[in-house]
Each structure stands twice: as structure tokens, then as C-alpha cells.
Amino acid sequence: MPTQESKLPDNVPVNRKTENLEPDMEIATGEFMTTDQGVRINNDSDSLKAGDRGPTLMEDFIFREKMTHFDHERIPERIVHARGSAAHGVFQLYTPLPQLTKAGFLNKAGQETPVFVRFSTVAGSRGSTDLARDVRGFAVKFYTDEGNFDLVGNNMPVFFIQDAIKFPDLVHAVKPEPHNEIPQAASAHDTFWDFISLMPESAHMIMWLMSDRAIPRSLRMMEGFGVHTFRLVNDKDESHFVKFHWKPLLGVHSVAWDEAQVISGKDPDFHRRDLWEAIDKGIFPEWELGIQVIPEADEHKFEFDLLDPTKIIPEELVPVQRIGKMTLNRNPDNFFAETEQVAFHVGNVVPGIDFTNDPLMQGRLFSYTDTQLIRLGGPNFHEIPINRSIVPVHNHQRDGFMRQQINKGRVSYHPNSLGSGCPFLAGKMQGGFTSFTEKIDAQKIRMRSKSFRDHFSQATLFFNSQSEPEKQHLIDALSFELGKVETKEIRERMVSILSMIDDGLAAKVALNLGLKVQKPETPINKNIPADGNPDDYEPVIMKSSVEKSAPLSMVNTVKDSIESRKIAILVAQGVDENSLIEMQDALTEAGAVAEIVAPKLGTLSAEKDTIVPVKHSFLTASSVMFDAVYVPGGINSIGTLMKTPEAIYFINQAYKHCKPVAFDESAKEILAKTNIGEKDDIDDGIIVGGDVKSLATSFIEAIKQHRFWEREAFHKNPA
Numbered sequence: 001m002p003t004q005e006s007k008l009p010d011n012v013p014v015n016r017k018t019e020n021l022e023p024d025m026e027i028a029t030g031e032f033m034t035t036d037q038g039v040r041i042n043n044d045s046d047s048l049k050a051g052d053r054g055p056t057l058m059e060d061f062i063f064r065e066k067m068t069h070f071d072h073e074r075i076p077e078r079i080v081h082a083r084g085s086a087a088h089g090v091f092q093l094y095t096p097l098p099q100l101t102k103a104g105f106l107n108k109a110g111q112e113t114p115v116f117v118r119f120s121t122v123a124g125s126r127g128s129t130d131l132a133r134d135v136r137g138f139a140v141k142f143y144t145d146e147g148n149f150d151l152v153g154n155n156m157p158v159f160f161i162q163d164a165i166k167f168p169d170l171v172h173a174v175k176p177e178p179h180n181e182i183p184q185a186a187s188a189h190d191t192f193w194d195f196i197s198l199m200p201e202s203a204h205m206i207m208w209l210m211s212d213r214a215i216p217r218s219l220r221m222m223e224g225f226g227v228h229t230f231r232l233v234n235d236k237d238e239s240h241f242v243k244f245h246w247k248p249l250l251g252v253h254s255v256a257w258d259e260a261q262v263i264s265g266k267d268p269d270f271h272r273r274d275l276w277e278a279i280d281k282g283i284f285p286e287w288e289l290g291i292q293v294i295p296e297a298d299e300h301k302f303e304f305d306l307l308d309p310t311k312i313i314p315e316e317l318v319p320v321q322r323i324g325k326m327t328l329n330r331n332p333d334n335f336f337a338e339t340e341q342v343a344f345h346v347g348n349v350v351p352g353i354d355f356t357n358d359p360l361m362q363g364r365l366f367s368y369t370d371t372q373l374i375r376l377g378g379p380n381f382h383e384i385p386i387n388r389s390i391v392p393v394h395n396h397q398r399d400g401f402m403r404q405q406i407n408k409g410r411v412s413y414h415p416n417s418l419g420s421g422c423p424f425l426a427g428k429m430q431g432g433f434t435s436f437t438e439k440i441d442a443q444k445i446r447m448r449s450k451s452f453r454d455h456f457s458q459a460t461l462f463f464n465s466q467s468e469p470e471k472q473h474l475i476d477a478l479s480f481e482l483g484k485v486e487t488k489e490i491r492e493r494m495v496s497i498l499s500m501i502d503d504g505l506a507a508k509v510a511l512n513l514g515l516k517v518q519k520p521e522t523p524i525n526k527n528i529p530a531d532g533n534p535d536d537y538e539p540v541i542m543k544s545s546v547e548k549s550a551p552l553s554m555v556n557t558v559k560d561s562i563e564s565r566k567i568a569i570l571v572a573q574g575v576d577e578n579s580l581i582e583m584q585d586a587l588t589e590a591g592a593v594a595e596i597v598a599p600k601l602g603t604l605s606a607e608k609d610t611i612v613p614v615k616h617s618f619l620t621a622s623s624v625m626f627d628a629v630y631v632p633g634g635i636n637s638i639g640t641l642m643k644t645p646e647a648i649y650f651i652n653q654a655y656k657h658c659k660p661v662a663f664d665e666s667a668k669e670i671l672a673k674t675n676i677g678e679k680d681d682i683d684d685g686i687i688v689g690g691d692v693k694s695l696a697t698s699f700i701e702a703i704k705q706h707r708f709w710e711r712e713a714f715h716k717n718p719a
């Protein structure tokens with residue numbers, strides 16, 4: 001029997017290299033097909049029948065086994081974050097942090113820790129579109145030498161609610177409505193906005209959700225946030241508060257909402273495919289891990305409560321220190337075994353990392369194990385290969401559904417003498433986990449802290465920090481979402497909430513909805529107990545001391561590379577090979593992926609008879625799948641494209657979505673056929689003519705900018 005361990009990639013943690021892991025490799029190594037009992041199969045095409053044309057026999061164990069297994073292939077999808085895509089990788093530490101934490105993986109410069117990362121949308125089902133307007137999950141499992149640490153975050157740094165007890169309500173409200181299961185993967189419906197309009201604490205998160213952050217260009221171009229304030233604890237048992245950030249090295253970029261909706265039809269797997277292809281091509285996605293550190297003594301120094309998950313700590317107040325880099329370098333081998341069966345848990349921490357009393361986090365500490373019990377079918381889900389730690393597990397947990405480990409001997413209790421006291425308890429010096437000894441002396445109450453009552457100051461901070469086009473997108477998104485709400489009172493309540501954030505914002509949304517703004521004297525808050533005194537819950541109206549925060553706007557993101565950007569090159573028979581090949585080479589050299597789109601698949605001949613392979617036809621590709629478009633020269637090619645409506649539409653759509661579009665000098669003629677037109681003052685990001693070398697240089701500079709959103713303001717084109 002060949003050993004399969006040797007064939008697995010190096011960064012698969014050792015104790016996950018089990019024999020059953022690699023069916024494809026088994027097939028590739030020429031093994032016989034067998035039943036699950038190991039019996040070799042002679043015929044996998046016909047069931048056992050009584051006679052030539054007779055009924056199938058019950059005794060056909062090969063048929064029964066195959067069909068029974070198939071009938072049980074599905075497990076319940078996650079109640080939230082069902083739609084996900086994942087990858088393996090490695091985290092490498094830059095700076096040891098002994099002063100902050102005793103966590104081993106944060107203490108040795110250059111140390112590499114294997115990781116598995118799952119990105120997800122929240123509301124949609126497992127098969128829903130990647131481009132839904134939604135929060136993205138960003139869950140990282142670190143397989144450290146001291147056990148697994150899961151950083152189960154999102155691509156937005158705050159959350160809708162302040163207490164976990166409201167989570168089922170939030171999720172029920174956003175999921176498809178229960179009577180007709182409509183709409184899928186969308187928050188644009190009555191129940192969601194009904195709930196939100198009665199919960200002013202969600203105001204800040206709503207700003208993020210209605211911003212372009214909710215429609216990322218790529219999973220590789222999103223930030224990640226731990227959301228809650230955590231603790232780091234050093235070997236002297238000193239604690240610091242910490243917020244975790246993931247900063248993508250490719251910058252933070254998004255698509256346009258119109259584009260997102262088109263992508264959902266043209267390629268609902270857009271993000272999944274993008275992640276898979278990038279890793280497959282060796283363009284490994286990278287993020288730096290950042291921390292904001294707050295000494296214990298400064299806990300109450302801020303105008304907001306560090307335990308309130310609807311608040312960020314503006315980077316102007318506490319800078320983000322980058323402490324290491326995560327690189328995703330391997331696609332999963334099997335979606336189900338890895339991406340579907342991975343079980344994250346906020347409660348998976350290692351010595352040196354600890355929790356705080358954030359009531360949202362506290363509730364999560366219960367929910368994640370609880371949900372796996374039913375989703376993965378019992379208490380042994382930690383034994384599924386993707387969930388196993390790389391360090392051995394020894395304890396007295398036994399039995400239960402699907403137990404894999406065969407525990408030997410008769411001792412399954414502690415203390416014991418029959419097993420020589422094993423396994424031993426680990427003292428602090430031996431890496432035993434001890435909880436931070438936070439002092440708590442309080443009354444048991446079911447109430448919200450007064451320090452959690454400011455709901456609007458950071459919503460306003462977020463809005464004020466956006467560029468004009470980003471503000472407009474927010475207004476458009478709110479107008480779209482609330483426009484889909486059928487109940488007028490809900491729309492009115494939401495406009496009132498918006499007026500607490502920014503008067504201009506509320507006025508513009510109200511105008512689009514045909515409503516008048518009614519600014520409430522006291523903001524609506526229905527999230528109070530039956531006999532609670534409303535005064536104790538009334539939101540506090542205050543201003544953030546930070547008026548604008550640069551990192552909150554995507555305008556200020558990294559724009560220094562075109563690595564992995566997809567560029568469409570539109571060609572037809574007779575294209576000028578010089579303007580094609582020189583541009584293609586320049587783009588490829590800069591790290592982009594340049595692909596030929598033509599009227600038909602196959603190959604075509606260029607002007608001087610060079611054979612050009614075609615990657616996409618106008619039938620299979622759409623401009624929304626690309627970051628930029630180039631039209632090379634060639635009289636015949638341009639002539640054909642000008643007569644091809646799909647080609648003109650392709651350019652118009654790219655123009656509408658504010659993408660860079662470049663035209664070779666001899667392709668200029670086509671401009672008149674497009675919405676760009678032949679104007680003297682050509683728009684930013686539209687590059688025309690000149691020699692191919694300088695055209696390529698300007699085009700690359702334009703692609704680095706990602707989008708020219710300002711174009712929307714003066715050119716509402718119909719595309």
C-alpha cells in the first residue's frame with residue numbers, strides 16, 4: 001500500500017495527514033475501487049438484478065452502500081456565513097511581542113504558523129451569489145504549537161448589535177422572510193429594515209453595510225477585523241487590550257453596485273473563482289496583521305466603551321502596529337472536507353490571548369461550539385482533519401458520535417493512579433492556560449451599560465470620512481434598499497434614524513424615497529425591557545472627537561500595483577499585433593492578467609498573420625469580470641468591433657463602472673460609437689493614442705487607481 005503522507009504538501013500539519021485524506025491521489029496511484037468495507041468492486045455501472053430485465057435485489061450491498069452514502073451527503077449549512085471560500089496559508093511574525101503576550105507564535109521573529117482562512121457572506125445560502133451586499137466573514141485558524149487560535153472576524157470593524165442575545169433576532173430579520181423565503185442573500189426587504197429601524201445601536205454598522213465595503217472587488221482586497229476588544233497577556237500576567245486588524249497588501253477595493261448585480265448573474269462564483277485562480281497562478285494573497293494596543297490603565301480614557309462592539313478605535317487615537325504577514329498559498333483539496341467542515345470558534349485561544357467582557361463576544365463564546373454539535377453531528381468535530389491541532393491532544397474526553405481516536409487502557413478520569421496520573425496538568429511555566437484574573441465585583445443585572453448609549457457619533461464619523469463618490473454610493477445604496485421596503489412606516493423610521501447621523505444624508509435619501517425627513521426629538525429605541533425606564537435607554541447624542549479618519553475611506557488605500565488585475569483586450573480578425581503584443585507584455589510584466597476577448601472562440605489571425613489564441617468570446621465574458629479594457633489597433637479588427645454591439649456594450653459598461661479604458665491610436669475611431677464619444681477633454685482614466693509604450697505606462701498608472709468614481713457625477717451614462 002503506497003503511503004500517501006509523502007505526497008501531501010509540506011504545510012499540512014502532521015497529524016492531519018491521515019490515510020483517508022486524498023481520494024484523488026488514491027485514484028491517481030492506480031488503486032482498485034472498493035466498497036467502504038474494502039471489498040474490490042467489479043461492476044460499478046449495473047445494480048444486481050433478478051434476470052436480464054428484472055427488479056433490483058435487496059442483497060445488492062454495493063448499490064445500497066453507494067446510494068445510502070449519497071443520500072446522506074449533505075449536512076446542515078451554517079445558519080449564518082453559509083456561503084464560503086477558503087484557503088491554506090502561513091502566518092509569519094515580524095516582531096516578537098514578549099512585553100504584550102506570552103503566546104508562542106507571537107514571540108519568535110520569522111516564526112511561521114500554518115493557517116486556514118475561510119471568507120464568507122453572512123445572509124445567503126450556501127449556493128447564493130458572492131456579490132450580495134453583505135458583511136464578509138474573515139475567519140482565520142492559526143495552527144500554533146500551543147494549540148489552535150481562531151480569529152473569527154469580519155471585513156467590517158463593528159457589529160449591528162451590542163448584546164449577543166439579539167443575534168437570533170438580527171439573523172431572523174435579515175434572512176429571507178419566513179413565509180415565502182424571499183429575498184435570497186439580500187438585506188433589501190421589510191423585516192431587516194423593520195428591525196434595524198427600531199435598533200439605533202445598529203446605525204454605525206449600517207453605514208458600513210451601505211458603503212462599498214459590502215461589495216468587495218475581491219476577497220483578496222478586503223480588510224479584516226477581530227471586531228471585539230481582546231486581551232493580550234504576558235508572562236507576568238499583565239494584560240493589554242487589543243484590537244486585531246488584517247491589512248491587505250493589494251489595498252481595499254470594491255466594485256460598483258450596478259456591477260455587483262450584473263456579476264451575480266454573469267458569474268455568481270466571482271469571488272470564489274478569483275481567490276482560487278490567484279492562488280492557482282501563484283499570485284498569493286497577503287495581509288499584514290495589525291494590532292491596536294491599549295494599556296489596562298487606559299481602559300476608560302476613551303469617549304466610547306472599549307467593550308462596545310459598535311465602536312472602532314480611530315487609528316488617529318491608537319495607531320495600528322503591523323506585526324506579521326499572512327500569505328495564502330494553497331487551495332483546499334476538497335471543498336466539503338475542508339471549507340465546509342472547518343469549525344471556527346472565538347473561544348479557541350492559546351495562552352497569552354484572552355477575552356474581554358464585551359457582551360457580544362461573551363455570547364459568541366457559547367454559540368460556536370453549540371452550533372457545531374448539530375452541524376457536524378456531535379462532540380467529536382475537533383477530530384475532523386481540518387479542525388485538528390498540530391499538537392497532540394490528550395484528555396479524558398471519550399466516545400460520542402463519530403469518535404475517531406481509539407483510546408487505550410481503562411483510565412478516563414483524573415485524578416488517577418492506575419494511569420500514573422496521566423495526562424499531567426501543565427503549570428504556567430509548562431504552557432498551561434490560565435485565565436486573566438480580572439477583578440469582578442458586581443451585582444447580577446440584566447441591563448445595558450450606560451456607556452453603550454452613544455449610537456450615532458461614529459456613524460457620523462464614518463460618513464464624514466468618506467469621499468464625495470463614496471458618500472453618493474452610500475446614499476444610493478440606502479435609497480435602493482429602503483426603496484425595496486414595502487412598508488412606508490419602516491422607510492420613514494429609517495429616514496429619522498439617518499437624520500441623527502447626517503442631515504444631508506437623510507434629506508437625499510428621503511428625496512429618493514418621496515418622503516419628508518422627520519427628525520425625532522428623541523431617537524427611536526424599541527430595544528428596551530418591558531418595565532424598563534425609557535430614560536435609562538435613551539441614546540446619548542454626542543460628537544466624536546475625531547472628525548474624520550483617513551483609513552475609513554477606500555480612497556486612501558494602497559494604490560501602487562496592478563498585480564493580479566484582470567484586463568480585457570478586445571480584438572477581432574486583423575488586429576495589429578504590435579499594439580496587441582507590446583501592451584500585453586507590459587501588462588503581464590506589471591503582474592496583471594491580460595486576456596483576449598473576441599467575437600468568437602478559437603484563434604484569429606492578426607494583421608501580419610500572427611495567430612492569436614482567444615480566451616473569451618463576447619458571449620462568455622462580460623466587462624464586469626475585468627478591471628480594465630484595452631482596444632488595440634488594426635483597421636479590420638476595429639471595423640469588426642464597431643459593427644459588434646456586444647463589443648460596444650462591453651466598452652460602455654466598463655466606462656459606466658468607472659474603469660480605466662485604453663485605446664490604441666488607430667483604434668480611436670471606435671470612440672464615436674461608444675458613450676465616451678470623441679471629446680477634447682477626455683475623462684480621467686480614459687487613455688487614447690500615443691506610442692504603445694507610453695500608452696501602456698499611462699494605462700498601468702490608471703489601473704493602479706482602480707476606479708475613477710468621479711466620472712459618475714458628471715456622466716450618468718446608460719450602458
Ligand code: HDE
Nearest residue numbers: 078081118137138139153154159164167227360367368371
Ligand atoms: Fe458569528 N457565528 N456570531 N460573528 N461568525 C457563526 O458559527 C454568532 C459575529 C463570524 O467561516 C456561527 O460555525 C453570534 C461577529 C464568522 O465558519 C454561529 C454572534 C463576528 C463566521 C455564530 C455572532 C462574527 C461566523 C454560524 C453575536 C465578527 C463564519 C456557523 C454575538 C467578529 C465562520 C458557525 C466560518 C459564524 C454565532 C456575531 C464572525 C451561529 C451568536 C460580531 C466569520 O455560531
